[in-house]
Amino acid sequence: MNDIIRIGDEDIIGDFITRIEYKVPLFMCVIGNTETAKVPGISAAGANPEITDYTPAADMEYLIYKKCKCIEGVPITPEGIPTPAIITKASLELSKMPLLIANGGVSVFPSVPYIDFGGKSGKNITHGRAVENPIEIFEKAKIFGKMISKVVNYLVIGESIAGGTTTALGVLTAMGYDALDKISSSLSINPKNKKKQIIDLGLKNTNLKIGDLKGKPFKAIEFFGDPMQPALLGLVIGVGKKIPIILAGGTQMSAILALIKSIECSILKNIIVGTTRWIISDKNSDLRGIINQIDPEIPILAANLDFSMMEYEGLKAYEYGMVKEGVGAGGSVIASVLSSNNQINMKKIQDKIRNNYKELI
Amino acid sequence: MNDIIRIGDEDIIGDFITRIEYKVPLFMCVIGNTETAKVPGISAAGANPEITDYTPAADMEYLIYKKCKCIEGVPITPEGIPTPAIITKASLELSKMPLLIANGGVSVFPSVPYIDFGGKSGKNITHGRAVENPIEIFEKAKIFGKMISKVVNYLVIGESIAGGTTTALGVLTAMGYDALDKISSSLSINPKNKKKQIIDLGLKNTNLKIGDLKGKPFKAIEFFGDPMQPALLGLVIGVGKKIPIILAGGTQMSAILALIKSIECSILKNIIVGTTRWIISDKNSDLRGIINQIDPEIPILAANLDFSMMEYEGLKAYEYGMVKEGVGAGGSVIASVLSSNNQINMKKIQDKIRNNYKELI
Numbered sequence: 202m203n204d205i206i207r208i209g210d211e212d213i214i215g216d217f218i219t220r221i222e223y224k225v226p227l228f229m230c231v232i233g234n235t236e237t238a239k240v241p242g243i244s245a246a247g248a249n250p251e252i253t254d255y256t257p258a259a260d261m262e263y264l265i266y267k268k269c270k271c272i273e274g275v276p277i278t279p280e281g282i283p284t285p286a287i288i289t290k291a292s293l294e295l296s297k298m299p300l301l302i303a304n305g306g307v308s309v310f311p312s313v314p315y316i317d318f319g320g321k322s323g324k325n326i327t328h329g330r331a332v333e334n335p336i337e338i339f340e341k342a343k344i345f346g347k348m349i350s351k352v353v354n355y356l357v358i359g360e361s362i363a364g365g366t367t368t369a370l371g372v373l374t375a376m377g378y379d380a381l382d383k384i385s386s387s388l389s390i391n392p393k394n395k396k397k398q399i400i401d402l403g404l405k406n407t408n409l410k411i412g413d414l415k416g417k418p419f420k421a422i423e424f425f426g427d428p429m430q431p432a433l434l435g436l437v438i439g440v441g442k443k444i445p446i447i448l449a450g451g452t453q454m455s456a457i458l459a460l461i462k463s464i465e466c467s468i469l470k471n472i473i474v475g476t477t478r479w480i481i482s483d484k485n486s487d488l489r490g491i492i493n494q495i496d497p498e499i500p501i502l503a504a505n506l507d508f509s510m511m512e513y514e515g516l517k518a519y520e521y522g523m524v525k526e527g528v529g530a531g532g533s534v535i536a537s538v539l540s541s542n543n544q545i546n547m548k549k550i551q552d553k554i555r556n557n558y559k560e561l562i
Numbered sequence: 563m564n565d566i567i568r569i570g571d572e573d574i575i576g577d578f579i580t581r582i583e584y585k586v587p588l589f590m591c592v593i594g595n596t597e598t599a600k601v602p603g604i605s606a607a608g609a610n611p612e613i614t615d616y617t618p619a620a621d622m623e624y625l626i627y628k629k630c631k632c633i634e635g636v637p638i639t640p641e642g643i644p645t646p647a648i649i650t651k652a653s654l655e656l657s658k659m660p661l662l663i664a665n666g667g668v669s670v671f672p673s674v675p676y677i678d679f680g681g682k683s684g685k686n687i688t689h690g691r692a693v694e695n696p697i698e699i700f701e702k703a704k705i706f707g708k709m710i711s712k713v714v715n716y717l718v719i720g721e722s723i724a725g726g727t728t729t730a731l732g733v734l735t736a737m738g739y740d741a742l743d744k745i746s747s748s749l750s751i752n753p754k755n756k757k758k759q760i761i762d763l764g765l766k767n768t769n770l771k772i773g774d775l776k777g778k779p780f781k782a783i784e785f786f787g788d789p790m791q792p793a794l795l796g797l798v799i800g801v802g803k804k805i806p807i808i809l810a811g812g813t814q815m816s817a818i819l820a821l822i823k824s825i826e827c828s829i830l831k832n833i834i835v836g837t838t839r840w841i842i843s844d845k846n847s848d849l850r851g852i853i854n855q856i857d858p859e860i861p862i863l864a865a866n867l868d869f870s871m872m873e874y875e876g877l878k879a880y881e882y883g884m885v886k887e888g889v890g891a892g893g894s895v896i897a898s899v900l901s902s903n904n905q906i907n908m909k910k911i912q913d914k915i916r917n918n919y920k921e922l923i
Contacts, residue, residue: 227713265705299709304678314706317665317678344626345675348660352588353713 204538204547206478208489209500217473217500220445222539224354228298228449229436230264230289230529231360232257232315233305233429235323235331237371238364242395245278245387245524246363253363258311260286260361260528261302264293267557270312275561278387282518283558285530288477288506289359291553292530295545296537298357303345303436305338305362306428318342318435320428326371327399329407332431335422339435346439356440357475357536359449359529362429367396369456371425374400376459377412378494385452385486389522400425418460426456434460441468447475447502449532451525455491462495473500475532478507479525504534505547516558565899565908567839569850570861578834578861581806583900585715589659589810590797591625591650591890592721593618593676594666594790596684596692598732599725603756606639606748606885607724613637614724619672621647621722621889622663625654628918631673636922639748643879644919646891649838649867650720652914653891656906657898659718664706664797666699666723667789679703679796681789687732688760690768693792696783700796707800717801718836718897720810720890723790728757730817732786735761737820738773739855746813746847750883761786779821787817795821802829808836808863810893812886816852823856834861836893839868840886865895866908869915877919 207214238244238253247253256276259269263286269275276284293300302313306320318341323331332338350356362368366384373380381397404410407424414421422430434457437446441461448454454474461468480488481503492499508516519525537545568575599605599614608614617637620630624647630636637645654661663674667681679702684692693699711717723729727745734741742758765771768785775782783791795818798807802822809815815835822829841849842864853860869877880886898906 225712297712299712301706301709312680312702314677314679314702316675318675319673341673341675345662348662351586351658351660352715 204505205535206481206503206505207500208481208503210498213498214500217445218539221355223542225297225540226355226357226536227301227349227353228293228529228533228536229301229303229356229358230261231303231305231358231429231433232261232307233323233362233427234308235362235364235368235427236325237367237399240395240399242392243367244363246276248277248279254308256363257307257361258309260284261311261313264290264300265313271309278523280523281515282523283515283561285524285527287557288530288554289528289533291550291557292533292537295549295553296540298536303432305432316345318432320432323427326368326425327402327406329403329424331368331424332422332426332428335419335431338428338431342432342435343439346436350440350443353444355445357447357449357529357532358433358436359532360429360433360453361528362427365427365429365453367399368425368427369453370396371400371403372421372430372456373459373491374411375409375414375421375425377415378459378491380491383452383487383490385480385483385525387524387527391485416463418463430456430460433457437461438465438468441471446472447532447536448472449475449529451476451480452486452488452491455488455495458492458495458499469496469499473502475502475535477526477531478503478505479519483522483525502535504531506534506551511555513558565866566896567842567864567866568861569842571859574859575861578806579900582716584903586658586901587716587718587897588662588710588714589654589890589894589897590662590664590717590719591622592664592666592719592790592794593622593668594684594723594788595669596723596725596729596788597686598728598760601760603753604728605724607637609638609640615669617724618668618722619670621645622672622674625651625661626674632670639884641879641884642876643884644876644922646885646888648918649891649915650889650894652911652918653894653898656910656914657901659897664793666793677706679793681793684788687729687786688763688767690764690785692729693784693787693789696780696792699789699792703793703796704800707797711801711804714805716806718808718810718890718893719794719797720893721790721794721814722889723788726788726790726814728760729786729788730814731757732761732764733782733791733817734820734852735772736770736775736782736786738776739820739852741852744813744848744851746841746844746886748885748888752846777824779824791818791821794818798822799826799829802832807833808893808897809833810836810890812837812841813847813849813852816849816856819853819856819860830857830860834863836863836896838887838892839864839866840880844883844886863896865892867895872916874919
């Protein structure tokens with residue numbers, strides 16, 4: 202069994218892996234909040250809509266301290282399925298990757314050191330004014346990215362924001378991509394109609410039609426995005442001229458790719474998407490289908506995680522389509538495997554995840 | 563003429579230089595504010611006491627954008643002498659050093675990306691409650707330091723805080739070091755009596771005597787320090803087990819050394835102080851004399867900067883004892899010279915400083 206599933210041109214993938222193999226990357230996680238997450242039934246990143254505010258902060262506290270400070274336990278879905286941060290934490294513990302946390306704009310601040318770009322928590326995209334200052338956040342993040350690229354081998358970058366697939370869909374739709382039937386969800390049953398309603402309302406309230414913001418990335422974020430996006434985007438544009446990047450996430454990262462394409466498309470050659478098997482085998486979403494509209498040459502790598510043999514229902518649920526990805530889980534696993542010269546494999550990672558989960562319950 | 567003046571045991575210095583030579587470090591600058599700076603006559607880091615609030619933010623904006631955003635021009639002394647950030651900027655421009663900015667606790671936020679540790683602007687040390695949460699700031703900074711030490715060759719770390727020599731004296735005095743006649747000042751005439759009055763009042767208001775906080779580093783910061791200190795301290799303790807450090811500053815850094823000694827003294831072996839010729843040749847202060855009380859083996863390197871031939875009075879004033887050091891100026895010059903395999907020398911740096919100053923006036 203291969204630990205890493207490859208989807209895309211074999212030459213491009215081989216080339217990319219040659220550039221990063223055996224090297225220790227920097228792992229960054231960008232957090233944000235959007236009021237969009239509180240529309241009932243939109244996000245599973247929290248036991249109830251109100252508590253999704255705490256999810257990004259709690260995820261970061263878990264990654265740093267192995268326990269959350271702003272909530273009891275760890276973030277869970279309404280069904281009790283744990284955050285993918287336990288996967289990311291396992292990768293970080295097994296490898297030598299350092300973790301830096303960046304704040305795109307949150308309503309609950311994590312009790313960790315973080316990099317600030319002057320962003321604030323995002324509003325509901327139905328109002329058509331989601332992010333106040335996307336250019337400021339982007340420019341500051343780009344400066345930080347440029348600086349860090351001088352000392353880092355390559356970057357693995359993930360996100361934690363509840364409601365993020367809806368804002369990703371918002372940005373993609375506003376920019377004219379066909380993504381409604383392709384975007385993923387942290388819920389096992391994808392609330393596509395609800396997402397569509399939200400975006401339709403946003404379009405109505407801004408007097409815009411699908412595709413009207415093609416070539417206007419910052420307007421797309423301002424009206425339909427979230428504050429994590431300009432921060433992650435700026436970091437990627439800042440480092441991407443110098444070092445390779447693994448965009449660590451699911452369909453949310455396709456919105457980032459679309460934004461990159463409209464700002465500095467040459468950087469796309471320096472990027473792969475790193476995700477989980479649960480994303481690429483999901484029948485209710487189509488990551489490849491979105492990426493193909495942006496640039497079909499961008500490869501996808503997927504960590505071949507398999508929780509079907511786990512003895513805990515909370516983990517087994519990932520096999521039933523719950524959660525699937527987030528907090529850079531898939532990309533962190535891929536990077537830790539590739540950095541290790543076969544010292545870190547899927548078995549070791551899954552054992553570590555099992556132990557981490559056991560410690561929680 | 564040697565570009566770098568060496569003060570200390572030649573074997574220790576040679577050893578240290580061997581470890582860092584030809585390598586590109588990370589340059590960090592930690593900013594903070596303390597109300598102590600607003601006591602009239604205490605700080606020259608601003609044209610008047612009230613504007614010292616803006617100095618750290620403006621310094622950082624200058625380092626990033628080569629112009630300030632929160633003020634017109636650049637920070638100057640009451641006599642119009644420019645900030646040492648123009649020296650630091652020259653080093654950063656000539657070398658490949660990346661710059662990261664950390665916020666210890668400010669009242670004016672710079673319009674730059676910065677790392678946040680949860681600190682707030684400091685109060686006047688006469689009240690005996692200067693820093694609210696030194697341990698929180700320290701712990702977060704330490705986490706960041708540990709992370710960054712995994713990908714960085716070595717660290718050069720400076721500060722920008724108006725009033726910082728007074729809070730350094732406060733910490734040193736509370737911990738029992740004899741520093742009153744040895745601490746430096748950004749003013750050409752060192753306001754020692756004023757500093758003594760402030761600290762005496764702080765001691766009176768806390769019912770403490772000189773030396774009572776020996777072995778209590780966080781109490782010393784809480785009562786007599788500033789928020790830059792726990793941030794810088796945490797970063798140094800975080801990285802110092804793994805990589806070498808140049809503490810880039812004048813007598814302020816002796817307070818950091820005293821704090822390090824009382825928390826994790828083994829790290830002192832990984833540290834040198836990097837400063838300017840103006841500090842080590844200052845007749846009104848005695849950096850070596852303070853450091854000898856902490857650990858006489860800690861070497862001092864001084865950038866052999868000489869502004870006597872500058873055609874601008876604003877720069878020439880450095881030769882008359884104005885400003886002398888700050889914003890990691892001396893350490894940044896030393897690191898850029900050592901990183902460059904003789905490609906960067908004092909002439910090139912001074913030419914660059916001259917040009918940077920010319921652009922300002």
